[in-house]
Amino acid sequence: MSALIEARGLEFGPKGAPVLRDVSLRVEAGEIVTLVGPNGSGKSTLLRLVIGALAPRRGRVRRMRGLRIGYVPQSLVLDASLPITVRRFLDLPLRVGDAEAEAALDQSGAGGLGGRQMAALSGGQFQRVLLARAVLNRPQLLILDEPTQGLDQPGQAAFYRRIEALRRDIGCGVLMVSHELHVVMSASDRVICLNGHICCEGTPAVVSAAPAYRELFGTGTGGQLALYRHEHDHAHEGGGTAHHHHQHHAEG
Incomplete structure (x- = not known):
């Protein structure tokens, strides 16, 4: 198995009203995967299933043998x-x-x-x-549950850059839940939109254009997924940058 983790057909929660249904997900070595979704969409539940803290009602999670996981809790x-x-x-x-x-x-x-x-x-x-x-x-997979909650925008950007540097330095895969629907680290290889099931997934650019994404989150920034871009990104990346219209509270 080449993936660090691979989940197939996960279902969790009561039969009549599952929290998650038919969720499949894999994270390869060195890949950054970001999960976004509204409150109650099952993001934290999915992380717990991946780590093995919860058992799915249906489906299975396979972890690479001897996989070392580093976990950064929500708070x-x-x-x-x-x-x-x-x-x-x-x-x-x-x-x-x-x-x-x-x-x-x-x-x-x-x-x-x-x-x-x-x-x-x-x-x-x-x-x-x-x-x-x-x-x-020295984890092979770093799992972060809404790690930038409560940080202001510069604090979030700095934290995301830190994760990118760690991925480079220790070569770990990263699975991160983002609490900001419209702000995703531009270094994400894949963004997965979750709302009880996977609505859409792909590169940040693909996901921000997906109808399912617009349907779920199409308000805050004119439906555009805002990416944290570094200054040097502008030179060689097409597409406009999104702006944030909402207030961030200052870092405590």
């Missing part, structure tokens, strides 16, 4: 009164060497934060520390 609530440093947090649940911890923090853009209290970090720093913890075991 993690830490008791603010609990004194725990970033470095100590990386030791949960298994202790890691200092060199390993340092390398993971550097790779995730959290270098130099080891001595800081978790409770004192900004939203963006906190996400980068969660990312560092996920890459400690």
Whole structure:
């Protein structure tokens, strides 16, 4: 099997009203796949099925033998009164060497934060520390559940660039749920629109033009899928850039 994971014909939830029906998905080595869909469309459920935290009612998930998965949860609530440093947090649940911890923090853009209290970090720093913890075991597949929720737009763009760099550095595949219907990392190889089933999938450009996508999300940006593009992308990419018309709240 060449894919890191392959799911076929997944169904989950009560028979009469399944949360997911007939969902098939695969992620190849080094590929970035982004899942988008409205609230309640089954995105987090699908991630849990892929990881193996839930079992499907029908269908099957195959993981490459010995697959190492790094997981960045949607949000993690830490008791603010609990004194725990970033470095100590990386030791949960298994202790890691200092060199390993340092390398993971550097790779995730959290270098130099080891001595800081978790409770004192900004939203963006906190996400980068969660990312560092996920890459400690040099994963072949990095799974991220709405990792940029609560970050402002520059914070989101910076986080997406970080993921691209990690994919390059450690060669991992990436499966990411995006909470922003209209904003998808332009480096995505494939975007999958989920609404209980897969409505459409393809490259970001193909998906943004798909009628099913327009039907689901065709409001916020005139139906255009907004891509985070780097400045240097403009020179060699056709198509206009989409603009964001809604307010982002500032990074906490």
